[in-house]
Amino acid sequence: MKEFFYPTLDERQYKTVLPNGLRVLVQPRKGFSRKIAYFVTDFGALHTNFTLDGQQMRAPDGVAHYLEHKLFDMPEGDVTEAFSAMGAMPNAFTSPGMTAYFFTCTDHFDQCLELLLQFVSTPYFTEESVAKEQGIIAQEIGMNLDNPYYMCYVNLMEMMYRNHPVTVPVLGSEESIARITPQILRDCHRAFYHPSNMLLCVVGDVDPESVAAMAERILGNGPAPTVERQRHWDEEMTCKESYREISMQVASKGFQMGFKCEIVPEGEEGFRAEVVADLALETLIGESSSLYLKLYEAGIIDSSFGASFDTLEDLAMVAMGGDAEQPEIIRDAVIEEAQRIAREGITPEDLQRLKRSSMGRRLRRLDSFDGTCNNLAVYELLHYDYLEFPKVYEKITEDEIREFLSRVFTHERCAVSVVLPLE
Amino acid sequence: MIYTIPIAPGITLRCFPDDRFKQACMSIQLLRPVCRQEAGLNALLPSVLLRGCESAPDIRAIARRSDDLYGASIGGCVRRVGDWQTTGLSCGFVEDRFCLSGDQIMKPMTAMLRDLLLRPVLENGVFRQDFVETERKSLILTIESEINDKRSYAQSQLMRKMCSADSYAIPRLGEKEAVERITAEDLYAHYRRILKESPIEVNYVGSMKPAAVAELVTEMFRDVERDYVNLPDQTPFRDGGGGEYTEQMDVTQGKLAMGFVSPIWDGDDRVMALRLLNIIFGAGMTSKLFMNVREKRALCYDIGSGYNSAKGLLTVNAGIDCDKVTETRQEVMNQLAACQNGHITAEELDAAKQYLCSSLRAVYDSTGAIEYFYSMENLSVHPMTPEGLMAAVEQTTLDDVVAAARTLRLHTVYFLEGVNR
Numbered sequence: 081m082k083e084f085f086y087p088t089l090d091e092r093q094y095k096t097v098l099p100n101g102l103r104v105l106v107q108p109r110k111g112f113s114r115k116i117a118y119f120v121t122d123f124g125a126l127h128t129n130f131t132l133d134g135q136q137m138r139a140p141d142g143v144a145h146y147l148e149h150k151l152f153d154m155p156e157g158d159v160t161e162a163f164s165a166m167g168a169m170p171n172a173f174t175s176p177g178m179t180a181y182f183f184t185c186t187d188h189f190d191q192c193l194e195l196l197l198q199f200v201s202t203p204y205f206t207e208e209s210v211a212k213e214q215g216i217i218a219q220e221i222g223m224n225l226d227n228p229y230y231m232c233y234v235n236l237m238e239m240m241y242r243n244h245p246v247t248v249p250v251l252g253s254e255e256s257i258a259r260i261t262p263q264i265l266r267d268c269h270r271a272f273y274h275p276s277n278m279l280l281c282v283v284g285d286v287d288p289e290s291v292a293a294m295a296e297r298i299l300g301n302g303p304a305p306t307v308e309r310q311r312h313w314d315e316e317m318t319c320k321e322s323y324r325e326i327s328m329q330v331a332s333k334g335f336q337m338g339f340k341c342e343i344v345p346e347g348e349e350g351f352r353a354e355v356v357a358d359l360a361l362e363t364l365i366g367e368s369s370s371l372y373l374k375l376y377e378a379g380i381i382d383s384s385f386g387a388s389f390d391t392l393e394d395l396a397m398v399a400m401g402g403d404a405e406q407p408e409i410i411r412d413a414v415i416e417e418a419q420r421i422a423r424e425g426i427t428p429e430d431l432q433r434l435k436r437s438s439m440g441r442r443l444r445r446l447d448s449f450d451g452t453c454n455n456l457a458v459y460e461l462l463h464y465d466y467l468e469f470p471k472v473y474e475k476i477t478e479d480e481i482r483e484f485l486s487r488v489f490t491h492e493r494c495a496v497s498v499v500l501p502l503e
Numbered sequence: 504m505i506y507t508i509p510i511a512p513g514i515t516l517r518c519f520p521d522d523r524f525k526q527a528c529m530s531i532q533l534l535r536p537v538c539r540q541e542a543g544l545n546a547l548l549p550s551v552l553l554r555g556c557e558s559a560p561d562i563r564a565i566a567r568r569s570d571d572l573y574g575a576s577i578g579g580c581v582r583r584v585g586d587w588q589t590t591g592l593s594c595g596f597v598e599d600r601f602c603l604s605g606d607q608i609m610k611p612m613t614a615m616l617r618d619l620l621l622r623p624v625l626e627n628g629v630f631r632q633d634f635v636e637t638e639r640k641s642l643i644l645t646i647e648s649e650i651n652d653k654r655s656y657a658q659s660q661l662m663r664k665m666c667s668a669d670s671y672a673i674p675r676l677g678e679k680e681a682v683e684r685i686t687a688e689d690l691y692a693h694y695r696r697i698l699k700e701s702p703i704e705v706n707y708v709g710s711m712k713p714a715a716v717a718e719l720v721t722e723m724f725r726d727v728e729r730d731y732v733n734l735p736d737q738t739p740f741r742d743g744g745g746g747e748y749t750e751q752m753d754v755t756q757g758k759l760a761m762g763f764v765s766p767i768w769d770g771d772d773r774v775m776a777l778r779l780l781n782i783i784f785g786a787g788m789t790s791k792l793f794m795n796v797r798e799k800r801a802l803c804y805d806i807g808s809g810y811n812s813a814k815g816l817l818t819v820n821a822g823i824d825c826d827k828v829t830e831t832r833q834e835v836m837n838q839l840a841a842c843q844n845g846h847i848t849a850e851e852l853d854a855a856k857q858y859l860c861s862s863l864r865a866v867y868d869s870t871g872a873i874e875y876f877y878s879m880e881n882l883s884v885h886p887m888t889p890e891g892l893m894a895a896v897e898q899t900t901l902d903d904v905v906a907a908a909r910t911l912r913l914h915t916v917y918f919l920e921g922v923n924r
Contacts, residue, residue: 111523112523158794164854166857219822222756223755329653329753367566443525
């Protein structure tokens, strides 16, 4: 494997692409007990429309998540028990853009890794087990329906996006999952679980070469299927609706607000766009901004308030939210202040301070095994080497931040989703 | 290796020197007994202190100082163990070796903690009214917002019912009614009193040598007037009687919470057996509850158990279809009976032991986990190290686990029932 050294972070990373196409990344952590491995496929809830070896497929909504649940089944039983017998914890999650299977352990790393590679690459589904899963996932869907943050988010997406499938729940609906069959799961597995569509990422005190060797041995060298899928959805930079309310069993009024942004490209350019957005948000409404102080002291926002720049496949947005009685006042103040900063500019000292602070937080987060492994995987799928982040900060200019603020923070791009307590 | 260094009467520094991390962390905790009069005051205090100090009089000035310290994070720290509660501040910050040449963080960081904790902004000799008012409103909202997450709401309701005669009925953040009555005068008087009287624990994990940390911490508390009072001892569960409770709400999914009591609590030799039983029964990924109630019978999406060793309470939580409550309850009792009748395999016990040892070993892999583990253990009746706990795990037998299971008795059941949908 090829070794990379990042002196400012005091980190090393090993990388290779196996002959079967699998990308392998290892970040060794000498002197630590924990080990974490992510086995990720570039297949998420968005990818229901595809062709497999020339045949057109339209899988039911929620299929990626359903498949994630069912892959834990092996001919000899649920694979969780085998991990558990080694003191390891396996888990998985499905997001709109990807599905990740992972485990953490302190001992028996090699056996755990072997098991992870095996179960994810073994599609074993029976009519009976697939049918039984419907009860469990229906419960999970029910749990989401009672979650006010989730429902508020779903509304926000529906208001903001006309064509992008982010409006479809990752879990699907009770109706859509009822149409999932073992054959559909097998087709999806064949289309998207070939090593050439996947990534293996390990953080911990392990031998990088043996990780790569094991992946090659277990996953083999079979031919990749020919798959085409829809990965782009046309969207205008305006929202369908600007304001929506729902009532639920909550204690107080809460809101989520989104501003539509242009999609970011892959690679360093995309990461740079993310950092520009982060710094713009810190300048605009971070805790050291004058607007945050003003709204906080006036009691319009409280410590529950947060803002972030979020990206998904073919989608980017600024999201803000928290508990607040008057979300419209926050929206108007944010837009006005963004336009003011865009006109008047940011002092070099302020920019330097925010860059240092933002980089320091990213550096501290590298101590987290889970956070680091997740970041390495997510950015590798976007063809960006996350550990290069300090270099990107150096290049960012005040003009880029002003341009972002002026472009994004307008009423046309904004939607506000509100949850009210029941009467 | 942990170094315990007395700083002043009742003020103890615990240093865990470790240079493997990119960040260091420090917490300062004032130890208090849990009681109705104080819980809300202790929960409110850190957020008021974080509003401003003499050298950084508002949240913006504080945030700018954190930014200058390479994005250090500073937050309130309100925890509880048994009959004790803590209130204070904690922070995480980049290690000096990652800063631009010559920059040092630890010294300005401790100065900032000192300013926030000991030199608050005052108005007419007490905390600023507007600070107290907004933070009180915000705390009340946090307390009320418990209802937004139905699972933790059900668990809290279970605790309120189950612990009617015990301090555990008092929520960590206090009760809304008590918080509503707090004035700036009350809070300031309480603050002065607890600074003087409380045992104070300072925890540090990072690369700095203990002697150097001790010097900084001694400096920090130099001018604090102390008249230190010991905390009352931790006590076992006080039983005020159990019962069955159902509450109705407009929700899709019901939440079942079941509380069991055991005479085994901290300091008892059998605590480890009950911890392992909890993993086998409901807390592990392949627990009996998960494998049977969810996987085999598909009665729920999530189910799990937790064991609170400070009081000897074991609780089970499940999200279920409302018409399956009787079935689920019965299946939970069946699985407990299986444990009590010795239907636990050597493999189940071994997996539970590996799981627990693995999580204990991993304590040393994060500054936050080290700080949390040691500060919480130090508040318990019988503080242990991860190594000591792992040795206890190894010594526990299947018979011990079954015997521990037999001490459990169903005490209280709470059900949040969905209606109107």
